[in-house]
Amino acid sequence: MKSLLLSAATLLTITFSAVASPVKPVVSERVQETFTSTFKSAANVSWSETGNRAEAFFTVNDVKTRATFDAKGNLIQTVRYYKKDKLSPDVLAGVASAFPGMEIHGITEVSNKNGVNYRIVLKDNKHYTHINANSAGDTELATKYKRGDQ
Structure with a gap:
């Protein structure tokens, strides 16, 4: 009986130690x-x-x-995640020109050996639109979704 209690106590001590120190x-x-x-x-x-x-x-x-x-x-x-106020003016102008009337909801910037590219989420009253952009401000439509929150 003593060995059973001692084993249980040891097991609990080891378990709590492992949880306490990730x-x-x-x-x-x-x-x-x-x-x-x-x-x-x-x-x-x-x-x-x-x-x-x-x-x-x-x-x-x-x-x-x-x-x-x-x-x-x-x-x-x-990979950086930010809002419109951190976006470069060239990209911002390209997005505004290609997608007038749409609000920038979020930006994912990916920088690697291929350069800097952006995945931008736009929204209006009816849709979320995902676009790709490069640092020159060139854009392309990736996908468009109906908003489920309206």
């Missing part, structure tokens, strides 16, 4: 150096790792950002 990904020194030199004002940083890649999730000036690094510490891609 495992945080260990990011390589190279990745950490690249991150801190590139994103000096990053706040609320959290990390995840998949295979030989590390991703940092953080905010800079109220812009949510995800940065992906390879095992050598090279920055592969950044």
Whole structure:
């Protein structure tokens, strides 16, 4: 009976210890150096790792950002999420010209070896419209949905 109680107590102790101390990904020194030199004002940083890649999730000036690094510490891609006030004037002018009367609802900016591209969600009274744009302000319609909230 004593051994049963002792085993149960040990099992509970191990379980509570595991829950109390979650495992945080260990990011390589190279990745950490690249991150801190590139994103000096990053706040609320959290990390995840998949295979030989590390991703940092953080905010800079109220812009949510995800940065992906390879095992050598090279920055592969950044994805930023923001609103209209952070969009470059060239892209903003291109969107306004191609989709007059539509409001910009949200922006996803992807920057990688292929350049900077945008996925922009527009809305009007009846539809949500997803468009793709490049840094020159060229746009193309991706998809259009009827609004379910109207």
